[in-house]
Amino acid sequence: MSWIDIGHIDDIPPRGARVVKTPVGCVALFRTAEAEVFAASNTCPHKGGPLSEGIVHGQSVTCPLHNWVFNLDTGQADGEDGRIATYPVRLEGARILLDGEAVGKRSAA
Amino acid sequence: MTQKLVIIGAGMASGRVIEHLVEENAGAFDITLFNAEPRGNYNRIMLSPVLSGDKTYEDIVTHGADWYEAHGVTCRFGEHVVKIDREMKVVEGQNGYVPYDKLIIATGSAPFLIPVEGKDLPGVITYRDLDDTNAMIEAAQKGGKAVVIGGGLLGLEAAAGLAERGMEVTVLHLMGHLMERQLDEAAGYLLRRDLEKRGITIMTQASTAAILGEDRVEGVMLEDNTALEADLVVMAVGIRPETRLATDAGVEVARGIEVNAQMQTSDPNIYAVGECVEFDGHLFGLVAPLYDQAKVLAHTLMDQPDAFVVKDIATKLKVTGCDLFSAGDFAEGDGREDIVFRDPARGIYKRLVIEGDHLVGAVMYGDTADGNWFFGLIKDGTEIDEMRETLIFGPTFQGGEQADPLSAVAALPRDAEICGCNGICKGKIVDAIEGGATDLGAVKAQTKASASCGTCTGLVEQLLQVTLGDDFEAPTAQPVCGCTDLSHEDVRRLIKSQELKSQAAVWQELGWKTPNGCHACRPAVNFYLLADWPLEYQDDPQSRFVNERKHANIQKDGTFSVVPRMWGGITNPDELRAIADAADKYNVPTVKVTGGQRIDLLGVKGEDLPAIWADLNRAGLVSGHAYSKGLRTVKTCVGTDHCRFGTQDSTGLGIKLEQALWGSWTPHKVKLAVSGCPRNCAEATCKDVGIVCVDSGYQVSVGGAAGMDVKETERLIDVPTEEEAIAVTIAFVQLYRENAKYLDRPYKWLAKVGLDWVKERIMDTDERARLIEAFELSQSIYRKDPWAEHAQERASSYAPLADLTLEAAE
Numbered sequence A: 001m002s003w004i005d006i007g008h009i010d011d012i013p014p015r016g017a018r019v020v021k022t023p024v025g026c027v028a029l030f031r032t033a034e035a036e037v038f039a040a041s042n043t044c045p046h047k048g049g050p051l052s053e054g055i056v057h058g059q060s061v062t063c064p065l066h067n068w069v070f071n072l073d074t075g076q077a078d079g080e081d082g083r084i085a086t087y088p089v090r091l092e093g094a095r096i097l098l099d100g101e102a103v104g105k106r107s108a109a
Numbered sequence B: 001m002t003q004k005l006v007i008i009g010a011g012m013a014s015g016r017v018i019e020h021l022v023e024e025n026a027g028a029f030d031i032t033l034f035n036a037e038p039r040g041n042y043n044r045i046m047l048s049p050v051l052s053g054d055k056t057y058e059d060i061v062t063h064g065a066d067w068y069e070a071h072g073v074t075c076r077f078g079e080h081v082v083k084i085d086r087e088m089k090v091v092e093g094q095n096g097y098v099p100y101d102k103l104i105i106a107t108g109s110a111p112f113l114i115p116v117e118g119k120d121l122p123g124v125i126t127y128r129d130l131d132d133t134n135a136m137i138e139a140a141q142k143g144g145k146a147v148v149i150g151g152g153l154l155g156l157e158a159a160a161g162l163a164e165r166g167m168e169v170t171v172l173h174l175m176g177h178l179m180e181r182q183l184d185e186a187a188g189y190l191l192r193r194d195l196e197k198r199g200i201t202i203m204t205q206a207s208t209a210a211i212l213g214e215d216r217v218e219g220v221m222l223e224d225n226t227a228l229e230a231d232l233v234v235m236a237v238g239i240r241p242e243t244r245l246a247t248d249a250g251v252e253v254a255r256g257i258e259v260n261a262q263m264q265t266s267d268p269n270i271y272a273v274g275e276c277v278e279f280d281g282h283l284f285g286l287v288a289p290l291y292d293q294a295k296v297l298a299h300t301l302m303d304q305p306d307a308f309v310v311k312d313i314a315t316k317l318k319v320t321g322c323d324l325f326s327a328g329d330f331a332e333g334d335g336r337e338d339i340v341f342r343d344p345a346r347g348i349y350k351r352l353v354i355e356g357d358h359l360v361g362a363v364m365y366g367d368t369a370d371g372n373w374f375f376g377l378i379k380d381g382t383e384i385d386e387m388r389e390t391l392i393f394g395p396t397f398q399g400g401e402q403a404d405p406l407s408a409v410a411a412l413p414r415d416a417e418i419c420g421c422n423g424i425c426k427g428k429i430v431d432a433i434e435g436g437a438t439d440l441g442a443v444k445a446q447t448k449a450s451a452s453c454g455t456c457t458g459l460v461e462q463l464l465q466v467t468l469g470d471d472f473e474a475p476t477a478q479p480v481c482g483c484t485d486l487s488h489e490d491v492r493r494l495i496k497s498q499e500l501k502s503q504a505a506v507w508q509e510l511g512w513k514t515p516n517g518c519h520a521c522r523p524a525v526n527f528y529l530l531a532d533w534p535l536e537y538q539d540d541p542q543s544r545f546v547n548e549r550k551h552a553n554i555q556k557d558g559t560f561s562v563v564p565r566m567w568g569g570i571t572n573p574d575e576l577r578a579i580a581d582a583a584d585k586y587n588v589p590t591v592k593v594t595g596g597q598r599i600d601l602l603g604v605k606g607e608d609l610p611a612i613w614a615d616l617n618r619a620g621l622v623s624g625h626a627y628s629k630g631l632r633t634v635k636t637c638v639g640t641d642h643c644r645f646g647t648q649d650s651t652g653l654g655i656k657l658e659q660a661l662w663g664s665w666t667p668h669k670v671k672l673a674v675s676g677c678p679r680n681c682a683e684a685t686c687k688d689v690g691i692v693c694v695d696s697g698y699q700v701s702v703g704g705a706a707g708m709d710v711k712e713t714e715r716l717i718d719v720p721t722e723e724e725a726i727a728v729t730i731a732f733v734q735l736y737r738e739n740a741k742y743l744d745r746p747y748k749w750l751a752k753v754g755l756d757w758v759k760e761r762i763m764d765t766d767e768r769a770r771l772i773e774a775f776e777l778s779q780s781i782y783r784k785d786p787w788a789e790h791a792q793e794r795a796s797s798y799a800p801l802a803d804l805t806l807e808a809a810e
């Protein structure tokens, strides 16, 4: 893994999301009501809805286009046959670290 | 051979070290104990009971003079150590030098002062030691007002103690909820409620700008320019490890004095223990881990192998009546699952956080009896899979307790208003039921409850069921969503009668089953709260659908549409030029004239929104709210200005209405139109409110629609003047805002409450005036252009957080 610092926890509002542009496409970083962050694909497998624009509740997000609900931890859609890719992300203090390798960045070495 | 052991600081950590040493190996050390405070070790955590008057200093002394004497400890109390000379192995106190073989630094920590003007004024106190406590007790004897800065553990204990001693206390807290490091929002809400019940005022998101006063403290000024009077200010915003001696001596210090697992610093003859240390990146602020450290250090000094490990800790608050517990990690990390239990009737909230097969965190309020059991499960890493289903009910679960869907209603006090139309309280209804009114019809007849608009029917039925038990089966109303058993109408009514003013209050008092709702209930609850408490409740963008959060309509490809307002459908060449320029500059693929008499720029990239808005703002164009559950458009026809049939200035009235109503949030979208004569070119008779001008004045009709249902409006009232037409319209919109279910257009709401009920309210001149006043109050906050605000203050949130593709290309 190669952890990349992409920002401060407060850059994402509680129960909100921001996107990060990566070689594998837009990755959405979701924050729950706590200091807790998940990274997953920004693109809904249904019809491409931008998930970072959805409402975040508990540890789920609802797609803004047709209300599919995704578990942010597993990526699985609730009651639908669909799943989004999830990526390793962690907090170090207040900094958000995303695994660069998982989102297609070759490590510097 | 006895060694010379010098200890700097006679606090809770070093006290424990000495106990271990003298008990396990008396005489091994010749101990000299320095303390800056003019006294020996006392139980610092019990200062709060001393402050509140439940205990005295004598009660909390752990080691008295005779104890030190009996164990041969040389005490140098009231003497600061000013220097450590590592080469000479000598400690310099204010009254002279003491050589050491081994040295322990146990200086604890120092309160952090926020660097604002006036922080050094007399009357500004921190909360750390007995002297601070006595200073507060003395100040409280004069009564008056106290402001406590900091809503953490220490600040709240200080606040409760001062309130107990008769002061009028306000707590200022920077964050959104109290004790945010130990509690989640729900528990923070309950804590706030209990503290408020004792007369303490709590202000969250309150940032201190300055402390005011000439010779002594007189007040506190907040960033938003609110000024508070204060005779006493207690600053309890945090602590910092007291590391100065170590730093000066060249011992390695990060945030705290760095130690290894044997509590040894970078100098092998110097050890450190307590809040002054940093171990493996951790700092400490509670005694439990310090006692572990003390034991390890004692063993190290006695050459017994031992190692300190960081364990989870549990927090309690020592304020009687505020029963809270939190342990483990309920915030950070991936792969978590929540179990939530709420009992509004008893003010109980419990939340367990589970990761895989293990409990990793617990937050509880109101009933914390099982706290230590949960804490044990967390610490021991017990596998909980087998008991998962009933875990939240604790170790003694017998299979009985269940969340009761009626508990929210059962918990209501007797004076809670159930029927808003007729002002009927719970007590009166329950009395009627007990007196023999055992069905809805009888309750209606006897009390008038639910006899007018009927919105409270569900609550009356629940009261029948609560009072009569199994003899009455309430018909199940459609609940808002899976998070609750209550209907929209119930929730609205209860928000009003229970004066619930935050989301956390709704979740708790109405027994929500999820930590913070879902995409269905959150937008509704957010609207209900802001409609009922425009001043107290702060709109929550994260509880809004993307269109309302971003003030633009999302398109199927993820781009957005931008629709500026054109008041009453009127525009001019400058505005059109600005729109054309914006369309060019931001490569807008489609420019369309809408059915609402204005222009839609479709296909704008999300990142460009703040910039295009700023450009449009410069030409005087503001948000058209084409995305909102709020006022959309006011269509007009050309009226008397140009048309040969026009009877009144329909365009002018349309503009006035749009300017009065814009920015307001409503249960669903609201569209108006004003036509200059009954030919009705503005299609007023299929709008939510439609006004048709006639020679004698204005025909105001309501409840039209031309979307999924097509409906003609029904006449509300005929009025002679333009002012009255505006007044009636505003009153109608406000009545709708106060009463309708979220996502009911006015025609649907009217079908439930009846046009007659609405007419009655609007005709009643007092009620009409009240409605208009309430609307204006709300508009004092919401009648503003969100585009301007977002373009200026939130532009960065529209951009990606980071761009990792750029570096990849290098």
Ligand code: SRM
Pocket: B553, B554, B555, B561, B563, B592, B593, B594, B595, B596, B597, B598, B600, B626, B632, B633, B669, B671, B686, B704, B705, B706, B707, B708, B709, B745
């Ligand atoms: C832009 C516009 C069509 C146009 O090009 O003319 C439009 C576009 C949309 N309408 Fe409309 N409606 C537009 C005028 C109308 C009208 C005509 C009118 O207002 O005079 C109606 C019928 C009148 C009425 O509301 O009763 C209308 C009835 C609807 C409905 C059905 C509402 C209902 O209660 O039955 C919806 C769906 C909804 O709101 O749930 C809807 C929803 C929508 C949404 C917001 C769909 C959505 O949720 O994404 C469309 C957004 C498109 C976009 O991406 O920008 N639109 N829509 C019109 C914008 C007017 C404006 O300037 O703000």
Ligand SMILES: Cc1cc2nc3c(=O)[nH]c(=O)nc-3n(C[C@H](O)[C@H](O)[C@H](O)COP(=O)(O)OP(=O)(O)OC[C@H]3O[C@@H](n4cnc5c(N)ncnc54)[C@H](O)[C@@H]3O)c2cc1C
Pocket: B008, B009, B010, B011, B012, B013, B014, B034, B035, B036, B037, B044, B045, B046, B047, B048, B079, B080, B081, B082, B106, B107, B108, B109, B127, B128, B129, B154, B157, B242, B245, B273, B274, B275, B276, B284, B285, B286, B287, B288, B290, B316, B318
């Ligand atoms: C009001 C209050 C309530 C609390 N409630 C709780 C609670 O409920 N639960 C809990 O777990 N914890 C609580 N704490 C925290 C707990 O008291 C501390 O974690 C603990 O006291 C720290 O112990 P220590 O030995 O590291 O430092 P201290 O107990 O602060 O002792 C350090 C001593 O060193 C002295 N000193 C400093 N510099 C020098 C110097 N240069 N020369 C000589 N002497 C010096 C100081 O005067 C002080 O007496 C509370 C604290 C306060 C203030």
Ligand code: SF4
Pocket: B637, B638, B639, B643, B644, B645, B646, B647, B675, B676, B677, B678, B679, B680, B681, B682
């Ligand atoms: S018919 Fe239409 S345009 Fe003509 S006067 Fe009446 S409202 Fe105006």
Ligand code: FES
Pocket: A044, A045, A046, A047, A048, A049, A063, A064, A065, A066, A067, A068
């Ligand atoms: S595109 Fe996400 S639910 Fe349809």
